[in-house]
Amino acid sequence: MKVAALSKRTGRRGFVKSMAGAGAAILAGPSPFGATEQGQTPRSTAPRRATGLPARGEYLVRNGHILTMDAGLGDIPGGDVHVRNGDIIAVGKNLKAPGAQVLDASHMIVLPGLIDTHWHMWTTYLRSMAADSAEQGYFPLTTKYGQAMRPIDMYRSTRLAAAEAIFSGITTANDECHNVRSHDYAIEDIRALAETGVRARWSYGAYRGIPPTEPRNLADFEALHKDWSAHSNGGLISLGYIWTGIGSTTSPVPPERFEMSRKEIETARRFGVPISVHLSARENTPPGWVEALANEGFLGKDLLLIHALSTSAAEMKLVAAAGTSISVSPGSELRIGYGLTKAGDFDAAGINVCVSVDTTPLTGNAHLFGILKLLRNAENAQAFDEFKFTARRALEFGTIHGARALGIDHLTGSLTPGKRADLILVRTDGLNMGVFTDPAHLLVEATEPSDVDTVIVDGRILKRAGKMTALDPAEIIAGASATLEEVTKRLA
């Protein structure tokens, strides 16, 4: 019988014994990148916490088909998960947890919540609006509308994204906020995340329409970092930095392009804040870029490369050696014409590959199971091989690899005692899911967001029996609709 309990693993994971203070517990464990964690750690002032979210309770998820995504624990058919005060206490069969509320998981697959690693959540009110001509494509669309937004519009749009994340089984998102037009835009965007209860990295970016030579507002970034405990929702939201990148379309990269970059990267690293950078289409990221980043000392475990479709085989070795992760977003990459994913090659080179939504003006929705399906099918198509890429590997990309990429695999990404309770229950008795066969195949090939029955983030039940428990979808959609209407009027 496979039973793993928190007490057996506290030593290995280095978790604090007392779990009374959830805020303390979620911040316990080793520093993800070996740097200081000032950017993530609440300091002396008490963190401001979201109100209106369900309390963290004690639950026994009973008799589910459990995919722990923990290599040591494997799958547990007919298994249980014991959750208390936001912690995974035990995973196994026939667990005893007197007093715990039982969540019946018969006919359900239980797995860690999905982890998105790159999502411009503020663009969500422009869902499916990227249109069919050069003037109406994704970049002109988001630049035009982004420039006419007010801080409240960031809040309304990102709140819709975070609610959709929870609805779709995504328990952690990396909100790449690249429309920080002033400090207030940042504050409102972060507030939206905090109110929904999702686990997140909030990544500080530039703004739509920024002149290419304008330096980034590092003073504003520093101010947010200093005051981060006021925004972190008790530690659920950490701070990240979106590096502009070297912004050149030539190869080799002119040396002056590195000056601004060095300042940005050094600032983020001085604060111990993890960094992400877009290396987008092949045509504007020529081969040789990743090598240039390596030569400058920019690669590292704290750096997340996004798309990176022009990376050569030699460069992949450099990325793997540096411990740098790559986030692939086949939903948007295929749609915008960046080309077929190289996820399989990255994986074979030993790189930690994770997945992302990117932006719903292009992807339509945040259906991360569907994005894993696209990834897997694109890999098999390129290889002319039915067996090239497994559903199980896709699920690893969507869970534990995402946690590693964000430096939070000591907290989430697998159902491991001692980690925080981010888990989802997926119904298998719907018409699109029956008959129950192979659970990993069903998740990647058949599951829709509406099949996600229950979503628990940090021990809070945020979706139950297919319904949001704390958020009002109609009110959230009405807010985002009002934003579209108002921004459109402003542009007229």
Ligand SMILES: [Zn+2]
């Ligand atoms: Zn992006």
